[in-house]
Amino acid sequence: MYLRKNNKNRQKSYKFMRKILIIGAGKSTASLVRFLAQKSQEQQLEITIADKDLKQAQKMTKFSEYLKPESLDIFNADDRQKAIKQADIIVSMLPARFHIEVAKDCLKFGKNMVTASYVSEAMQALDNEVKSKGLTFMNEIGVDPGVDHMSAMQVIDRIKNQGGKMLMFESFTGGLVAPESDDNLWHYKFTWNPRNVVVAGQGGATKFIQEGKYKYIPYQRLFRRTEFMNVPEYGRFEGIANRNSLQYRDIYGLENIPTIYRGTLRRVGYSKAWNVFVQLGMTDDTYIMENTKDMSYREFVNSFLPYSPTDSVELKLRHDLKIDQDDLIWEKLLELDLFNPDKKIGLDQATPAQALQKILEDQWTLQPNDKDMIVMYHKFGYELNNEKHQIDSTMVSIGEDQTYTAMAKTVGLPVGMATLKILNGDITRKGVLRPIYPDIYNPILKDLEEYDIKFKEHMVEYLGYNIENVN
Numbered sequence: 001m002y003l004r005k006n007n008k009n010r011q012k013s014y015k016f017m018r019k020i021l022i023i024g025a026g027k028s029t030a031s032l033v034r035f036l037a038q039k040s041q042e043q044q045l046e047i048t049i050a051d052k053d054l055k056q057a058q059k060m061t062k063f064s065e066y067l068k069p070e071s072l073d074i075f076n077a078d079d080r081q082k083a084i085k086q087a088d089i090i091v092s093m094l095p096a097r098f099h100i101e102v103a104k105d106c107l108k109f110g111k112n113m114v115t116a117s118y119v120s121e122a123m124q125a126l127d128n129e130v131k132s133k134g135l136t137f138m139n140e141i142g143v144d145p146g147v148d149h150m151s152a153m154q155v156i157d158r159i160k161n162q163g164g165k166m167l168m169f170e171s172f173t174g175g176l177v178a179p180e181s182d183d184n185l186w187h188y189k190f191t192w193n194p195r196n197v198v199v200a201g202q203g204g205a206t207k208f209i210q211e212g213k214y215k216y217i218p219y220q221r222l223f224r225r226t227e228f229m230n231v232p233e234y235g236r237f238e239g240i241a242n243r244n245s246l247q248y249r250d251i252y253g254l255e256n257i258p259t260i261y262r263g264t265l266r267r268v269g270y271s272k273a274w275n276v277f278v279q280l281g282m283t284d285d286t287y288i289m290e291n292t293k294d295m296s297y298r299e300f301v302n303s304f305l306p307y308s309p310t311d312s313v314e315l316k317l318r319h320d321l322k323i324d325q326d327d328l329i330w331e332k333l334l335e336l337d338l339f340n341p342d343k344k345i346g347l348d349q350a351t352p353a354q355a356l357q358k359i360l361e362d363q364w365t366l367q368p369n370d371k372d373m374i375v376m377y378h379k380f381g382y383e384l385n386n387e388k389h390q391i392d393s394t395m396v397s398i399g400e401d402q403t404y405t406a407m408a409k410t411v412g413l414p415v416g417m418a419t420l421k422i423l424n425g426d427i428t429r430k431g432v433l434r435p436i437y438p439d440i441y442n443p444i445l446k447d448l449e450e451y452d453i454k455f456k457e458h459m460v461e462y463l464g465y466n467i468e469n470v471n
Contacts, residue, residue: 018423020046020423032093089423099123114422118145150436156253167382176265190365201223210258212258289351289355397409
């Protein structure tokens with residue numbers, strides 16, 4: 001489609017415009033579009049943002065002549081294939097479950113593809129065919145997964161190259177509200193898909209390995225088993241275990257490591273309060289409640305409490321969960337307006353989790369000038385020359401506003417950088433990939449530093465696995 005040459009200053013020029021198709025104009029797409037638009041004249045890019053909601057796509061294409069909006073229903077196979085066929089590379093910013101249809105079309109028409117989502121079994125099954133056609137399907141190139149992979153593998157590979165033996169790897173990521181916009185008792189606001197927050201941790205026991213022993217945390221205990229850590233300049237956080245840390249032994253080449261643990265970061269105290277919803281059953285997404293359209297917030301709470309002809313909803317909840325009236329947890333529940341008899345759920349046939357999400361979105365949605373924050377924390381324990389060492393590595397990124405969030409930035413920038421490097425032939429690996437190879441992660445991490453996404457490393461005393469704290 002295009003010819004490339006290098007002049008004496010090693011600047012690339014292109015005979016034809018290169019066409020990038022971005023499918024999906026969701027929250028994380030804004031920073032991706034802005035990054036590519038800034039590169040479009042120099043790199044000769046024509047960028048199409050396709051979404052079922054044309055107005056949403058149009059909002060993202062107003063500021064550059066190189067951006068073009070397009071209406072696209074991905075369930076319309078003819079329109080989807082036509083759009084993919086016309087592009088040089090495809091970026092799927094769709095919900096994860098829809099990537100596979102795009103991937104099959106990319107295979108059919110010989111197009112490289114980039115996504116920020118986890119590699120599904122269906123996507124992995126395409127690996128041999130993708131390789132046979134000489135294509136690159138780059139996945140897990142957002143923030144988590146993505147920046148976490150790259151920053152972890154850079155240190156792990158460095159330790160191994162020095163002759164070190166990995167003893168411990170822990171990794172935590174949190175999408176949080178920035179300190180300057182932290183104005184609620186939960187110290188939390190939604191910075192990504194609220195549904196994923198509400199149902200986090202469900203579907204089976206959380207699994208990890210500690211000092212060579214397999215450990216399991218059932219869902220009903222998940223938010224009472226946390227690990228505490230301090231991030232320089234940003235204070236104290238708690239880590240909640242992710243579903244399955246064990247799969248990263250193979251992905252990271254840590255098959256024999258004694259301790260591996262991955263988790264999500266929140267401010268201290270969040271988990272203990274969230275556990276109220278878990279114990280009541282409000283996070284359950286497996287059944288539909290009756291009359292949720294006209295159900296008040298107060299009635300919703302009362303649905304999970306014992307009947308009493310005399311006791312108030314507030315009294316029943318405090319008694320049932322043994323919450324004192326002067327407990328900060330109680331103040332957090334009051335702040336959410338849970339007991340309001342006038343506010344309605346307003347959703348037809350909602351599950352408890354969907355109803356709870358509606359209530360939380362009233363309080364935890366970022367306001368136009370709010371800033372969010374991404375915090376990442378890695379711990380690397382290793383043995384080198386018969387001595388044990390530990391490196392703690394942290395990264396904090398602050399968003400600009402409600403649109404150009406830290407979440408959008410740390411997802412969109414790696415996606416955009418990988419897209420350009422594949423398009424320009426700087427990434428040449430073939431197959432269904434994650435960014436766990438030095439030829440991929442080193443240049444992208446270096447580029448991310450220009451956008452103030454960089455890690456600070458500290459050598460600390462190695463004490464082995466930090467025993468879980470119960471808060």
